[in-house]
Amino acid sequence: MRVPSFRPLAAALLSTALLAASPAFSQSREAAPLSAAALEQAAQLRERATQDGTAYGLIESLTTEIGPRLPGSEADARAVAWAKARLEALGYDKVWTEPVTFPKWERRSEHAAVVGAHAQPLVITALGGSPAGDVTAELVRFDSVAALEAADPATLRGKLAFVDVPMARSRDGSGYGAAGPVRGRGPSIAARKGAAGYLMRSISTSPHRVANTGITRFDADVTPIPSAALSLPDADQLARLLTRGPVQVHLALDVGWNGEYTSQNVIGEITGREAPGEIVLIGGHLDSWDLGTGAVDDASGVGITMAAGHLIAQLPQRPRRTVRVVAFANEEQGLLGARAYAEAHGGADVIAQHIVGAESDFGAGRIYGFNTSAPAGQRATSDAIAEVLRPLGIDYLQDKGGPGPDISPLAAKGGAWGWLGQDGTDYFDLHHNANDTFDKVDPDAVAQNTAAYAVFAWLAAESEGGFGSAPKTEATPEH
Amino acid sequence: MRVPSFRPLAAALLSTALLAASPAFSQSREAAPLSAAALEQAAQLRERATQDGTAYGLIESLTTEIGPRLPGSEADARAVAWAKARLEALGYDKVWTEPVTFPKWERRSEHAAVVGAHAQPLVITALGGSPAGDVTAELVRFDSVAALEAADPATLRGKLAFVDVPMARSRDGSGYGAAGPVRGRGPSIAARKGAAGYLMRSISTSPHRVANTGITRFDADVTPIPSAALSLPDADQLARLLTRGPVQVHLALDVGWNGEYTSQNVIGEITGREAPGEIVLIGGHLDSWDLGTGAVDDASGVGITMAAGHLIAQLPQRPRRTVRVVAFANEEQGLLGARAYAEAHGGADVIAQHIVGAESDFGAGRIYGFNTSAPAGQRATSDAIAEVLRPLGIDYLQDKGGPGPDISPLAAKGGAWGWLGQDGTDYFDLHHNANDTFDKVDPDAVAQNTAAYAVFAWLAAESEGGFGSAPKTEATPEH
Numbered sequence: 003m004r005v006p007s008f009r010p011l012a013a014a015l016l017s018t019a020l021l022a023a024s025p026a027f028s029q030s031r032e033a034a035p036l037s038a039a040a041l042e043q044a045a046q047l048r049e050r051a052t053q054d055g056t057a058y059g060l061i062e063s064l065t066t067e068i069g070p071r072l073p074g075s076e077a078d079a080r081a082v083a084w085a086k087a088r089l090e091a092l093g094y095d096k097v098w099t100e101p102v103t104f105p106k107w108e109r110r111s112e113h114a115a116v117v118g119a120h121a122q123p124l125v126i127t128a129l130g131g132s133p134a135g136d137v138t139a140e141l142v143r144f145d146s147v148a149a150l151e152a153a154d155p156a157t158l159r160g161k162l163a164f165v166d167v168p169m170a171r172s173r174d175g176s177g178y179g180a181a182g183p184v185r186g187r188g189p190s191i192a193a194r195k196g197a198a199g200y201l202m203r204s205i206s207t208s209p210h211r212v213a214n215t216g217i218t219r220f221d222a223d224v225t226p227i228p229s230a231a232l233s234l235p236d237a238d239q240l241a242r243l244l245t246r247g248p249v250q251v252h253l254a255l256d257v258g259w260n261g262e263y264t265s266q267n268v269i270g271e272i273t274g275r276e277a278p279g280e281i282v283l284i285g286g287h288l289d290s291w292d293l294g295t296g297a298v299d300d301a302s303g304v305g306i307t308m309a310a311g312h313l314i315a316q317l318p319q320r321p322r323r324t325v326r327v328v329a330f331a332n333e334e335q336g337l338l339g340a341r342a343y344a345e346a347h348g349g350a351d352v353i354a355q356h357i358v359g360a361e362s363d364f365g366a367g368r369i370y371g372f373n374t375s376a377p378a379g380q381r382a383t384s385d386a387i388a389e390v391l392r393p394l395g396i397d398y399l400q401d402k403g404g405p406g407p408d409i410s411p412l413a414a415k416g417g418a419w420g421w422l423g424q425d426g427t428d429y430f431d432l433h434h435n436a437n438d439t440f441d442k443v444d445p446d447a448v449a450q451n452t453a454a455y456a457v458f459a460w461l462a463a464e465s466e467g468g469f470g471s472a473p474k475t476e477a478t479p480e481h
Numbered sequence: 482m483r484v485p486s487f488r489p490l491a492a493a494l495l496s497t498a499l500l501a502a503s504p505a506f507s508q509s510r511e512a513a514p515l516s517a518a519a520l521e522q523a524a525q526l527r528e529r530a531t532q533d534g535t536a537y538g539l540i541e542s543l544t545t546e547i548g549p550r551l552p553g554s555e556a557d558a559r560a561v562a563w564a565k566a567r568l569e570a571l572g573y574d575k576v577w578t579e580p581v582t583f584p585k586w587e588r589r590s591e592h593a594a595v596v597g598a599h600a601q602p603l604v605i606t607a608l609g610g611s612p613a614g615d616v617t618a619e620l621v622r623f624d625s626v627a628a629l630e631a632a633d634p635a636t637l638r639g640k641l642a643f644v645d646v647p648m649a650r651s652r653d654g655s656g657y658g659a660a661g662p663v664r665g666r667g668p669s670i671a672a673r674k675g676a677a678g679y680l681m682r683s684i685s686t687s688p689h690r691v692a693n694t695g696i697t698r699f700d701a702d703v704t705p706i707p708s709a710a711l712s713l714p715d716a717d718q719l720a721r722l723l724t725r726g727p728v729q730v731h732l733a734l735d736v737g738w739n740g741e742y743t744s745q746n747v748i749g750e751i752t753g754r755e756a757p758g759e760i761v762l763i764g765g766h767l768d769s770w771d772l773g774t775g776a777v778d779d780a781s782g783v784g785i786t787m788a789a790g791h792l793i794a795q796l797p798q799r800p801r802r803t804v805r806v807v808a809f810a811n812e813e814q815g816l817l818g819a820r821a822y823a824e825a826h827g828g829a830d831v832i833a834q835h836i837v838g839a840e841s842d843f844g845a846g847r848i849y850g851f852n853t854s855a856p857a858g859q860r861a862t863s864d865a866i867a868e869v870l871r872p873l874g875i876d877y878l879q880d881k882g883g884p885g886p887d888i889s890p891l892a893a894k895g896g897a898w899g900w901l902g903q904d905g906t907d908y909f910d911l912h913h914n915a916n917d918t919f920d921k922v923d924p925d926a927v928a929q930n931t932a933a934y935a936v937f938a939w940l941a942a943e944s945e946g947g948f949g950s951a952p953k954t955e956a957t958p959e960h
């Protein structure tokens with residue numbers, strides 16, 4: 003991860019001291035929603051957090067002691083117990099769990115190889131949601147999902163579709179959205195055309211020999227086919243072999259859905275001193291894929307937000323509102339913990355009482371941008387938070403951002419979101435593959451993230467103002 | 482790989498034009514062993530080679546069409562056929578094979594996992610030469626081979642020895658020698674003390690989740706034990722878990738020796754016009770480990786030296802002496818092709834007739850240094866070669882180098898060696914692991930290597946002088 007330097011401490015303190023007089027703040031047409039004391043407290047919290055190792059220690063503990071945390075696995079239950087015990091030890095006022103039930107997908111074994119004149123093994127990994135299967139068939143390569151979609155089914159029947167789309171590296175992860183349909187839609191399209199199996203170039207920026215998993219969902223009208231991703235060098239190898247002539251591949255997956263499992267969202271609360279029913283929600287997701295130890299996806303988010311709440315709990319007094327930290331269950335297979343949370347807590351009144359939500363689920367890189375969904379006329383609190391974040395090297399990017407994955411079900415019901423945008427330049431080197439391990443996490447970047455989440459949660463909870471959370475009706479436009 | 486810039490062509494040509502007048506050359510007390518025409522030809526060859534894609538194409542072909550080439554595997558035979566066909570197509574005067582018989586080692590499956598409270602899978606790979614085995618036992622960690630050697634057998638009996646020694650990154654690969662005993666001697670030491678199995682931190686500089694194989698040999702007096710290497714993140718994980726308390730690991734290897742196999746050294750010759758019985762030998766090894774496709778180890782060496790010979794074969798006339806290119810069989814499991822070659826060709830007369838030998842077996846990085854084993858008073862040819870190599874960014878390092886692995890059996894009998902030292906800073910990120918694939922090879926660096934080998938082989942073959950090859954007697958000191 004890239005580690006831009008901190009601004010010097012003196013400059014940071016000066017910037018805070020000048021805050022009340024700064025143009026952005028004084029020109030606001032709204033009443034100042036935060037006291038000078040609350041802002042001073044936020045600046046102190048920020049400086050303390052940048053020196054604090056709690057988040058890094060939590061990430062080390064979760065990735066080391068629990069390891070991979072596939073939803074429904076034995077480690078899922080260990081992770082829930084870990085999160086509950088940690089929140090209790092970190093000084094939260096209230097800690098509880100809420101059940102999340104989902105189908106369980108298992109990976110038992112997976113192999114692939116080129117057969118024939120150029121016989122050689124391939125590094126692959128099954129996509130989550132793939133059925134088991136043992137297929138030997140000729141490859142048919144496509145350089146886009148559109149090309150697959152346009153293919154004559156006669157050319158694909160009984161064959162292995164191979165969709166080979168490179169992913170672009172970017173700070174904001176925009177390449178992921180573009181590549182998403184290769185995993186999300188490709189398998190169903192290939193199945194509908196009669197393909198015997200599906201291979202794809204991993205959605206990854208890593209030149210290393212690790213393949214990237216991730217969930218796929220088959221449309222209801224198709225029979226699922228065994229589906230897997232190739233490491234980038236293996237995808238390149240197949241493309242080169244195809245220039246020599248037909249290529250036969252053997253794909254053998256022993257994976258699949260196997261019953262139901264009930265996991266838990268794990269929740270900790272710093273109870274508000276004046277408005278305990280008004281909630282500022284931060285969190286990450288506790289589950290991970292099984293190939294790495296889920297360090298950047300998403301032990302980091304869990305550690306950063308748990309530590310941010312812990313630092314707030316250590317302040318002389320509770321914030322005005324409640325700060326709630328959620329370690330969501332099973333994000334990876336369809337935001338299942340987040341959907342359960344929104345269903346349990348998403349009534350009309352409750353949406354208005356979820357003042358704002360922000361999830362850390364884009365790795366452990368430094369945060370470079372901040373924004374919220376607050377509409378014009380309700381941005382005074384956002385403006386104030388932006389000023390306190392600035393000494394961390396965080397720009398106020400008022401046209402950027404969105405809800406984190408596990409905030410999106412609440413946001414769909416009208417809940418406001420905060421965005422603390424992490425530098426994801428290297429994120430897709432690690433995301434969903436075996437290289438997502440603790441050694442890739444930079445402690446200084448984690449401390450900067452913790453500072454940002456602590457400032458955000460503290461000021462959002464201390465503020466007299468809000469971010470525009472309101473149950474959506476037909477008259478309410480999308481943010 | 483790092484790619485320093487070439488010196489401009491004009492400077493290179495100037496340097497050649499000034500060669501005869503250069504102090505290093507003119508101050509030599511030996512007779513000039515090379516004609517101006519030969520030196521001019523060498524300079525032209527150098528410039529042509531830096532623009533030539535033959536080596537890169539050979540590396541692409543071998544790694545793509547054959548893939549991994551484990552000695553004794555089905556791919557071993559395909560690689561031999563490939564090398565023979567390529568040498569024939571590249572204009573060599575004579576192409577033949579010589580048999581190399583060795584025991585065959587197979588890797589069928591390998592798994593390891595932490596069991597118990599922190600259960601999680603581990604990325605490991607069996608060491609070549611390991612027996613099969615299925616062991617669940619407590620880890621005992623050592624931070625050096627010396628510490629293992631000092632251990633009381635009572636503390637190790639029935640347990641898994643875990644030797645956790647980091648490797649230093651360096652340009653000249655010196656960290657490899659220091660780490661070598663962890664793989665070479667560690668398993669036998671652990672077996673002698675009654676350990677049930679052996680785990681080691683990979684001899685690697687890669688932070689990625691790939692483990693490095695490599696041969697180990699058990700001493701005759703011990704019963705071999707299942708032995709494997711961990712990826713660096715996995716070794717770190719075990720070290721962290723051990724700070725929490727005892728750690729049990731399950732290690733299951735289905736690997737082992739299985740009969741004998743006869744492979745081939747593949748040899749091509751550009752027959753000398755005046756002294757065909759005097760041989761300048763260059764080469765690489767055709768086999769590889771099975772985890773990657775053996776791109777830097779050692780398709781690169783095979784491609785570079787085959788292409789260098791090809792470029793010499795295209796010159797208007799044959800060199801004075803013979804240039805012989807050897808693609809050695811089974812280097813990885815004990816220089817077995819090289820030993821067979823030295824046995825077949827290492828008679829007293831033949832050693833004197835092997836004027837000099839140089840192997841490319843340290844990856845595909847740029848060559849930064851040149852030397853030979855020629856003793857004082859016999860360095861005129863070496864001095865002349867060094868001058869022609871200089872425009873490639875190659876320094877004449879008269880206290881550095883040694884014979885490549887497959888040259889060492891000849892060198893042990895008194896054969897002279899040439900050293901074209903490659904930048905190995907990144908070599909141990911790839912060596913013996915799954916990441917050793919074609920995409921890691923830089924075409925410009927390969928062309929620079931080809932130019933260096935072509936210049937070396939051409940001038941050594943064209944020279945009237947030698948490098949001091951002479952059968953060793955008790956009176957002959959080691960180089």
